[in-house]
Amino acid sequence: MTAAVRDPGLQPERTRLAWRRTTLSATVVALLAVRQALHSGATPGALVAVALSTLAWLGFLLVAHRRVVALGTARPPALAPRGALTAALCTVALAAFAAAMLF
Amino acid sequence: MNKIAQSVRLWFAPQRVREEGNTPDYRFSLANERTFLAWVRTALALIGGGFAVDQFLPDLAWGVRAGLALGLLAAGVLCALRAVNHWVRCERAMRRGEDLPVSRFPTLLSLVVAVVAVAMVVVVLFGWESG
Numbered sequence: 423m424t425a426a427v428r429d430p431g432l433q434p435e436r437t438r439l440a441w442r443r444t445t446l447s448a449t450v451v452a453l454l455a456v457r458q459a460l461h462s463g464a465t466p467g468a469l470v471a472v473a474l475s476t477l478a479w480l481g482f483l484l485v486a487h488r489r490v491v492a493l494g495t496a497r498p499p500a501l502a503p504r505g506a507l508t509a510a511l512c513t514v515a516l517a518a519f520a521a522a523m524l525f
Numbered sequence: 526m527n528k529i530a531q532s533v534r535l536w537f538a539p540q541r542v543r544e545e546g547n548t549p550d551y552r553f554s555l556a557n558e559r560t561f562l563a564w565v566r567t568a569l570a571l572i573g574g575g576f577a578v579d580q581f582l583p584d585l586a587w588g589v590r591a592g593l594a595l596g597l598l599a600a601g602v603l604c605a606l607r608a609v610n611h612w613v614r615c616e617r618a619m620r621r622g623e624d625l626p627v628s629r630f631p632t633l634l635s636l637v638v639a640v641v642a643v644a645m646v647v648v649v650l651f652g653w654e655s656g
Contacts, residue, residue, distance in 0.1 A: 431552065433551075433552045433555045433556070434555065436555075436559065437555045437558055437559050437562075440558075440559045440563070441562060443562070443566060444562045444565055444566050444569070447566045447569040447573070448569055450569075450573055451569050451572050451573045451576065454573055454576035454577065454580065455576060457576075457580065458576055461580070497551050498551060498555070500548070500555075500558070500616065501558045501561070501612075503536060506561060506612055506613075507536050509565060510605040510606060510608055510609045511605075513569055513572065513601070513602075513605040516569075516572055517568075517572045517575065517602045517605075518602075520572060520575050520576050520579070520594070520598050521575075521594075521595060521598050523579075524579060524594055524595065525591075
């Protein structure tokens with residue numbers, strides 16, 4: 423953890439910022455999902471949709487947060503496949519809700 | 526089909542990626558991770574576009590709107606799943622010291638985006654609005 427072993431290319435920091443950008447994109451999509459769900463009033467179905475979208479968003483945030491914490495070291499370990507898969511599945515879930523709310 | 530099943534199994538068995546080969550320089554793994562995140566952002570943008578078509582173009586006929594939105598959403602889903610798959614394959618190739626996998630996916634995605642864009646132009650020009 424001394425300054426000497428730190429990568430001068432700041433790769434961990436760049437990766438952390440990439441996670442940040444990605445969570446911001448996910449937030450925008452989740453907000454659009456909530457807006458879509460509440461479009462026709464706060465019916466029970468709409469509330470379920472809001473809850474599910476929030477859950478997908480929180481799942482994404484959790485993966486990102488754990489990864490950002492892990493990236494705080496000078497030589498961070500590689501991303502675990504489970505984290506990558508969870509992030510992708512949360513994305514897919516948001517798409518699935520969007521498709522479901524079309525009808 | 527067998528190859529697809531094998532890679533899906535690899536997604537769910539994280540420790541198997543680490544079983545073979547040597548751990549590459551952590552900077553290469555991080556670069557691979559950033560590429561993965563860039564693809565996830567692309568997927569999120571496509572999905573956001575799908576939501577936006579449905580919410581901000583209320584004057585379009587329902588069929589056109591649903592078709593465009595579903596096209597964008599399907600592209601987003603494919604993009605997200607492919608992001609994981611490509612990340613796993615790159616990680617494995619780096620561990621084994623092989624060449625990185627090549628892929629037709631970027632071309633396919635650009636074609637899909639181009640088709641959606643042309644569809645939008647046609648819709649705007651001919652004004653397929655409902656009643």
